[in-house]
Amino acid sequence: xxxxxxxxxxxxxxxxxxxxxxxxxxxxxxxxxxxxxxxxxxxxxxxxxxxxxxxxxxxxxxxxxxxxxxxxxxxxxxxxxxxxxxxxxxxxxxxxxxxxxxxxxxxxxxxxxxxx
Amino acid sequence: xxxxxxxxxxxxxxxxxxxxxxxxxxxxxxxxxxxxxxxxxxxxxxxxxxxxxxxxxxxxxxxxxxxxxxxxxxxxxxxxxxxxxxxxxxxxxxxxxxxxxxxxxxxx
Numbered sequence: 001x002x003x004x005x006x007x008x009x010x011x012x013x014x015x016x017x018x019x020x021x022x023x024x025x026x027x028x029x030x031x032x033x034x035x036x037x038x039x040x041x042x043x044x045x046x047x048x049x050x051x052x053x054x055x056x057x058x059x060x061x062x063x064x065x066x067x068x069x070x071x072x073x074x075x076x077x078x079x080x081x082x083x084x085x086x087x088x089x090x091x092x093x094x095x096x097x098x099x100x101x102x103x104x105x106x107x108x109x110x111x112x113x114x115x116x
Numbered sequence: 117x118x119x120x121x122x123x124x125x126x127x128x129x130x131x132x133x134x135x136x137x138x139x140x141x142x143x144x145x146x147x148x149x150x151x152x153x154x155x156x157x158x159x160x161x162x163x164x165x166x167x168x169x170x171x172x173x174x175x176x177x178x179x180x181x182x183x184x185x186x187x188x189x190x191x192x193x194x195x196x197x198x199x200x201x202x203x204x205x206x207x208x209x210x211x212x213x214x215x216x217x218x219x220x221x222x223x224x
Contacts (some may be wrong), residue, residue, distance in 0.1 A: 004159075027139065031210070033212070035214075040216060041216065042120075042203075042214045042215055042216040042217060043160075043203070043205075043214040044214075045212070047210070048210070058152075058211075073146065090159050090160070092159075099161070104148075104150055104162045104165050105162070105205075105212060106162065107152075107159035107160045107161075107162075108159050109158055109159045110157070110158065110159045112157070
């Protein structure tokens, strides 16, 4: 079974703090993604990475940065947390080879972040 | 503009009352349409992938179908444990676009 794990299920931080969310996958997937999920807005892509040290901006990258130093690990960084970054954060991964059965994204359990 | 639109936003069914959820999409280079189930406070769980119009996939009480512009998730004789939010996503090259989901509530 593919396993995508996230460092915390729940996190409470204060405005202005630097926040690190970590994601690890154990299936040698090339592509990894960070989303945030808010009621009524669905999942929105923050950043994705298609290889070590490679990253691309998603639809809402402002206020976030990412790091991918190892293939299995993809970190999301909030440089200075703000209350509007309170959300559910979901990490996902996928194998890049485009063949049936390997195209779906596998998700982690999510991190519920509250910024006070 | 919206890439993926799901309807209805919420659906309440009695146990055993069959129905369908809709997902309409507008992407140029479709490389798969995906259905996920999401329980409260958890990450989405993969259900189906569909690649081409006319394709169908089944799993227990769920059946997914695909046309050139939309997909349906048919739920036959649902049970309370089918209550969840169902998400639809489409892949366009390297990106995935998600709908807002349909929240299904099945009453015993």
